[in-house]
Amino acid sequence: xxxxxxxxxxxxxxxxxxxxxxxxxxxxxxxxxxxxxxxxxxxxxxxxxxxxxxxxxxxxxxxxxxxxxxxxxxxxxxxxxxxxxxxxxxxxxxxxxxxxxxxxxxxxxxxxxxxxxxxxxxxxxxxxxxxxxxxxxxxxxxxxxxxxxxxxxxxxxxxxxxxxxxxxxxxxxxxxxxxxxxxxxxxxxxxxxxxxxxxxxxxxxxxxxxxxxxxxxxxxxxxxxxxxxxxxxxxxxxxxxxxxxxxxxxxxxxxxxxxxxxxxxxxxxxxxxxxxxxxxxxxxxxxxxxxxxxxxxxxxxxxxxxxxxxxxxxxxxxxxxxxxxxxxxxxxxxxxxxxxxxxxxxxxxxxxxxxxxxxxxxxxxxxxxxxxxxxxxxxxxxxxxxxxxxxxx
Amino acid sequence: xxxxxxxxxxxxxxxxxxxxxxxxxxxxxxxxxxxxxxxxxxxxxxxxxxxxxxxxxxxxxxxxxxxxxxxxxxxxxxxxxxxxxxxxxxxxxxxxxxxxxxxxxxxxxxxxxxxxxxxxxxxxxxxxxxxxxxxxxxxxxxxxxxxxxxxxxxxxxxxxxxxxxxxxxxxxxxxxxxxxxxxxxxxxxxxxxxxxxxxxxxxxxxxxxxxxxxxxxxxxxxxxxxxxxxxxxxxxxxxxxxxxxxxxxxxxxxxxxxxxxxxxxxxxxxxxxxxxxxxxxxxxxxxxxxxxxxxxxxxxxxxxxxxxxxxxxxxxxxxxxxxxxxxxxxxxxxxxxxxxxxxxxxxxxxxxxxxxxxxxxxxxxxxxxxxxxxxxxxxxxxxxxxxxxxxxx
Numbered sequence: 161x162x163x164x165x166x167x168x169x170x171x172x173x174x175x176x177x178x179x180x181x182x183x184x185x186x187x188x189x190x191x192x193x194x195x196x197x198x199x200x201x202x203x204x205x206x207x208x209x210x211x212x213x214x215x216x217x218x219x220x221x222x223x224x225x226x227x228x229x230x231x232x233x234x235x236x237x238x239x240x241x242x243x244x245x246x247x248x249x250x251x252x253x254x255x256x257x258x259x260x261x262x263x264x265x266x267x268x269x270x271x272x273x274x275x276x277x278x279x280x281x282x283x284x285x286x287x288x289x290x291x292x293x294x295x296x297x298x299x300x301x302x303x304x305x306x307x308x309x310x311x312x313x314x315x316x317x318x319x320x321x322x323x324x325x326x327x328x329x330x331x332x333x334x335x336x337x338x339x340x341x342x343x344x345x346x347x348x349x350x351x352x353x354x355x356x357x358x359x360x361x362x363x364x365x366x367x368x369x370x371x372x373x374x375x376x377x378x379x380x381x382x383x384x385x386x387x388x389x390x391x392x393x394x395x396x397x398x399x400x401x402x403x404x405x406x407x408x409x410x411x412x413x414x415x416x417x418x419x420x421x422x423x424x425x426x427x428x429x430x431x432x433x434x435x436x437x438x439x440x441x442x443x444x445x446x447x448x449x450x451x452x453x454x455x456x457x458x459x460x461x462x463x464x465x466x467x468x469x470x471x472x473x474x475x476x477x478x479x480x481x482x483x484x485x486x487x488x489x490x491x492x493x494x495x496x497x498x499x500x501x502x503x504x505x506x507x508x509x510x511x512x513x514x515x516x517x518x519x520x521x522x523x524x525x526x527x528x529x530x531x532x533x534x535x536x537x538x539x540x541x542x543x544x545x546x547x548x549x550x551x552x553x
Numbered sequence: 554x555x556x557x558x559x560x561x562x563x564x565x566x567x568x569x570x571x572x573x574x575x576x577x578x579x580x581x582x583x584x585x586x587x588x589x590x591x592x593x594x595x596x597x598x599x600x601x602x603x604x605x606x607x608x609x610x611x612x613x614x615x616x617x618x619x620x621x622x623x624x625x626x627x628x629x630x631x632x633x634x635x636x637x638x639x640x641x642x643x644x645x646x647x648x649x650x651x652x653x654x655x656x657x658x659x660x661x662x663x664x665x666x667x668x669x670x671x672x673x674x675x676x677x678x679x680x681x682x683x684x685x686x687x688x689x690x691x692x693x694x695x696x697x698x699x700x701x702x703x704x705x706x707x708x709x710x711x712x713x714x715x716x717x718x719x720x721x722x723x724x725x726x727x728x729x730x731x732x733x734x735x736x737x738x739x740x741x742x743x744x745x746x747x748x749x750x751x752x753x754x755x756x757x758x759x760x761x762x763x764x765x766x767x768x769x770x771x772x773x774x775x776x777x778x779x780x781x782x783x784x785x786x787x788x789x790x791x792x793x794x795x796x797x798x799x800x801x802x803x804x805x806x807x808x809x810x811x812x813x814x815x816x817x818x819x820x821x822x823x824x825x826x827x828x829x830x831x832x833x834x835x836x837x838x839x840x841x842x843x844x845x846x847x848x849x850x851x852x853x854x855x856x857x858x859x860x861x862x863x864x865x866x867x868x869x870x871x872x873x874x875x876x877x878x879x880x881x882x883x884x885x886x887x888x889x890x891x892x893x894x895x896x897x898x899x900x901x902x903x904x905x906x907x908x909x910x911x912x913x914x915x916x917x918x919x920x921x922x923x924x925x926x927x928x929x930x931x932x933x934x935x936x937x938x939x940x941x942x943x944x945x946x
Contacts, residue, residue, distance in 0.1 A: 173722045178937065198946065201939070217944040225937035231718035233937045238725065319840050325624035326843035329566045332631065335839060412825050419825065422834070425815060432805050432812065441815070445835035446728065447712055450719035452934060453846040541845060544571065544618035544626045546594070551610040553591065 162257030164196040165471070167215070169236035170203050170269030174296045174308030175315075175455050176463035178226040178233050180264050183467025184292070185215045185223060193475055198258070203237025204272060208248060212256075227460060230450040236265075241272060246279045253280070253287060260288050260474035264467070266295035266306070267507050270482060274502040277480045288474040291482030291502055292466050296449040298346035301508035302500045303484035307466055308449070310459030310535035312340070313350030315451040316394075318540050319444065321357035324392060325543050328359060331390035333438035334381060334431055337362075338424035340448050342398035344511045345369050347448065349524045350532055351394040357540045358548065363391035368398035369512045370521040372407050374430065380522050381431055395423050456537030462495070469497050493534035555650030557589040558864070560608070562629035563596050563662030567689045567701030568708075568848050569856035571619040571626050573657050576860025577685070578608045578616060586868055591651070596630025597665060601641060605649075620853060623843040629658075634665060639672045646673070646680060653681050653867035657860070659688035659699070660900050663875060667895040670873045681867040684875030684895055685859050689842040691739035694901035695893045696877035700859055701842070703852030703928035705733070706743030708844040709787075711933050712837065714750035717785055718936050721752060724783035726831035727774060727824055730755075731817035733841050735791035737904045738762050740841065742917045743925055744787040750933045751941065756784035761791035762905045763914040765800050767823065773915050774824055788816050849930030855888070862890050886927035 165188050169177060181199070188197045197215040200207035213234055226233060241249075253261060253276075263273035270291050277289040293300050298309035316339055327335055339348040345367030355361030363384050366372060384391045397420075399407045408421040424441035431439035466483045473481060481499040488494040516528035558581050562570060574592070581590045590608040593600035606627055619626060634642075646654065646669075656666035663684050670682040686693050691702035709732055720728055732741040738760030748754030756777050759765060777784045790813075792800045801814040817834035824832035859876045866874060874892040881887040909921035 169722075173719055201945070212946040213939065213942070213944045214946050215944065218942050222937045222941055225935060228934060229718055229937040230715050231720075232722035233718075233939050235721075235939070236723050238723065318846060319844075322623050322843040322845055323839055325622055325626075326566055326839050327624075328628075329562075329625035330629050330631065411822065419831075422815070422818060425818065429804065438812075440838060442836060442838035442840060443834075444837045444840055445833060446716055446719050447835060447837055450715040451712075452715055452936075453711060541621060542618060543845075544615045544622040546606065546626050546628070548615055549606070549611050551606045551608065552594070553605040553607050 162195060162259060163193055164198060164256065164258050165194050165260040165262070166253070166258045167199045167234065167262045167264065168204060168207060169232045169234055170263060170265035170272060171236060171238065171294070172449065173230065173232040173236055174294055174449050175230045175311035175451055176307050176460050177264060177294050178229045178231065179460045179463035180292050180294065180307060180467035181234065182223060182226040183464030184262055184471050187468040187471035191475055199234040202235035203239065204241060204249065205237045205239045206235060207252060208245065227464065228452050228455065230452050246275050249276055250279045250283055250285055254285050258287065262290050262292055262470045262474060264292040264294050266300055267509060270502060271506045274480070274506045277502060288477060288479040290470040290474045290478060291505070292470045293482060293484065296347060297341045297344050299344040299510045300505060301510045302504050304487040304495065305485060305535055307459055307463035309346060310456035310537055311451065311454060312347045312449050313532060314456040314536045315448050315454035316347055316351045317353035317356065317536060318454050320351040320354035320362055320392060320394060321359050321540060321543060324354055324359040324361065327390055327392055328545065333440055334385070334391055334393060336393045336395060336424045336427045336439060336441045338395055338397050338422060338443040340445065341396055343368055343509055345396050346512060348394055348396040349512060349516065349528055352524045352529055353532060353536060357543045359543050359545050362394045364393045364522045365524060366395040366399055366522060367512060367517065368396045368400065369517060371402040372399045376521070378430065378434055382435055385435065385437055393427065395427055397423050399423050456535060458535060458537035465497065473499055490530055490534060555588060555652060556586055557591060557649065557651050558587050558653040558655070558867070559646070559651045560592045560627065560655045560657065561597060561600060562625045562627055563656060563658035563665060564629060564631065564687070565689070565842065566623065566625040566629055567687055567842050568623045568704035568844055569700050569852050570657060570687050571622045571624065572853045572856035573685050573687065573700055573860035574627065575616060575619040576857035577655055577864050580861040580864035584868055592627040595628035596632065597634060597642065598630045598632045599628060600645060601638065620857065621845050621848065623845050639668050642669055643672045643676055643678055647678050651680065655683050655685055655863045655867060657685040657687050659693060660902060663895060664899045667873070667899045670895060681870060681872040683863040683867045683871060684898070685863045686875060686877065689740060690734045690737050692737040692903045693898060694903045695897050697880040697888065698878060698928055700852055700856035702739060703849035703930055704844065704847060705740045705842055706925060707849040707929045708841050708847035709740055709744045710746035710749065710929060711847050713744040713747035713755055713785060713787060714752050714933060714936060717747055717752040717754065720783055720785060721938065726833055727778070727784055727786060728833045728835060729786045729788060729817045729820045731788055731790055731815060731836040733838065734789055736761055736902055738789050739905060741787055741789040742905060742909065742921055745917045745922055746925060746929060750936045752936050752938050755787040757786045757915045758917060759788040759792055759915060760905060760910065761789045761793065762910060764795040765792045769914070771823065771827055775828055778828065778830055786820065788820055790816050792816050849928060851928060851930035858890065866892055883923055883927060
């Protein structure tokens with residue numbers, strides 16, 4: 161048994177996953193207990209292949225850049241592991257002499273994290289396993305929110321505000337913007353905060369928590385056209401009907417992955433074909449989880465804190481836990497970091513609660529906006545708008 | 554004849570159209586010659602309906618925000634005008650007592666600007682007409698570049714760099730990103746500068762200046778997959794075959810506008826169906842012309858300068874001219890503003906010259922990057938990358 165620490169990333173990256181890496185590496189460097197600070201290159205698959213990085217060799221300048229670099233600089237993976245691979249991972253960790261393991265990821269990774277913990281306990285491996293929460297989708301259970309979400313939310317609110325300034329100036333169409341988050345609508349919902357920029361926010365928001373009804377959608381849009389002649393619709397990539405099937409058809413299958421058509425293109429076509437009105441579809445896609453330009457300062461700081469606290473917990477001998485955030489107060493915004501049992505988190509998907517959805521099923525409530533606002537990490541830029549001027553001749 | 558000035562916006566907005574408005578309004582406010590500073594609300598259609606804004610009533614705080622607000626705060630239009638409407642516009646300008654008219658726009662607007670100038674000359678209207686260049690597409694002739702392009706270029710380069718950091722960390726697919734610019738590839742090409750962030754730039758770039766060849770495209774992508782297993786393709790929305798037809802089919806028609814399917818979705822499907830490899834399609838669309846977060850400081854300053862110089866030229870009695878930028882030097886970057894005859898600009902579309910396109914037809918040259926770089930308005934953020942570390946164990 162050495163005194164080495166290993167960091168492992170899993171799942172899709174976010175705008176602040178590297179900020180957690182920064183927090184963990186810096187905390188480990190400050191401790192006298194830790195010898196090697198290692199990272200698995202490319203997630204669990206990299207670990208199994210013995211692809212390791214020595215994080216003490218990373219230049220200081222590059223470490224500082226981690227705070228503002230989207231993605232996962234040590235790589236990550238989407239490999240679903242088979243039972244025997246957990247044994248193999250435990251064995252590899254033993255051979256490497258790893259004493260502390262930090263797993264940064266979402267639902268799938270916390271499941272991996274919990275299973276590694278169990279296998280190690282069964283084998284009698286002396287290993288402390290701590291999870292660092294990460295998901296742009298915000299679908300991790302138990303914690304108030306997860307690092308990665310605040311930046312995706314800021315991207316969505318800020319981009320929709322900019323789009324709104326554009327649409328206001330040339331009000332000739334409905335723009336349908338597609339947001340990521342297949343099963344949970346948190347990111348899609350965050351677009352509502354665009355209005356904090358001083359321009360109109362999205363006119364209609366469709367979340368996967370609400371069964372999509374084509375007739376109701378077309379009635380909503382017709383009413384919007386009658387009222388304003390233009391507008392912005394934000395829709396989740398995961399919209400589905402009452403039967404649970406996606407509203408877009410699967411386009412093709414590669415391996416275990418099914419590819420669907422774009423929800424935004426589908427909805428824009430519906431508007432044009434059924435209502436005879438101009439509609440554009442936009443889909444920033446991965447840009448929404450990878451934006452450092454719209455990174456939330458609060459998100460970045462909490463991500464770094466989560467990495468740091470995970471190291472501290474592991475060094476104290478804690479294991480089978482994930483760092484979580486409990487919200488003590490919204491105004492002023494106060495959170496309390498805590499450790500939660502990894503089993504409470506594993507594979508529990510967290511969706512938006514009913515009190516955050518409006519009655520019409522096409523928007524969010526003030527309660528959601530109040531909850532979400534502090535996660536954006538400071539006010540959005542204020543945009544000029546002739547609605548503020550009273551300058552008509 | 555009064556001493557009033559009128560500002561008119563035409564065509565699709567950009568990230569700095571309001572910065573030109575700011576420059577023009579501030580220059581007019583500083584002059585003792587100008588009485589009313591008016592703006593047509595919603596472009597030429599607004600002018601014909603007598604919808605005017607008194608820009609002296611705009612609060613200072615809002616004026617300052619114009620520098621950082623995308624879109625057109627006074628509105629704009631895409632109305633194609635009929636011959637009799639030019640007479641009507643001239644008559645309206647006479648009735649209003651407008652002495653100076655500034656038209657901010659692209660090819661179509663400069664055509665309008667030139668025609669108003671001609672009608673007024675024929676009628677003997679004493680009016681000075683000056684054009685302010687604006688186009689995210691950079692397809693205006695005579696000038697080295699136009700306000701609006703630098704910010705769209707910075708958005709594209711910066712966003713692709715962030716996307717690259719994401720794709721590097723989870724190298725499981727080809728991402729096809731679609732860029733605006735139907736006939737000219739300047740914005741698409743600017744994605745090449747993503748590499749200035751210290752991460753790999755786009756692997757393949759397809760421009761509308763090159764006839765699209767599906768077989769060559771699939772061979773390019775197969776070779777990319779063989780070499781790297783993942784990568785980024787940037788494609789113009791306006792790709793067409795040797796026959797001049799768009800590579801995507803028209804999906805529907807509304808009025809005079811034809812709507813095409815998305816080029817990015819089409820190319821991603823080709824990759825998946827013909828090569829059996831995972832591919833995602835992203836299309837930020839209007840976000841690329843409306844991004845204040847990626848606004849180029851150089852673009853903003855030049856846009857404001859163009860507005861200011863247009864006012865100065867008009868007040869000096871110049872007419873039938875457009876403000877243009879001549880490049881004196883690239884390193885260091887130096888431009889010389891000048892006035893060009895509006896007839897030289899009208900409806901001449903400027904495409905990328907052959908020396909900016911690579912021989913293989915799937916990328917750009919160093920000469921293009923050198924030309925484009927200073928327009929981004931300062932270095933892109935430097936991103937961390939394990940390619941810089943040499944930290945393998």
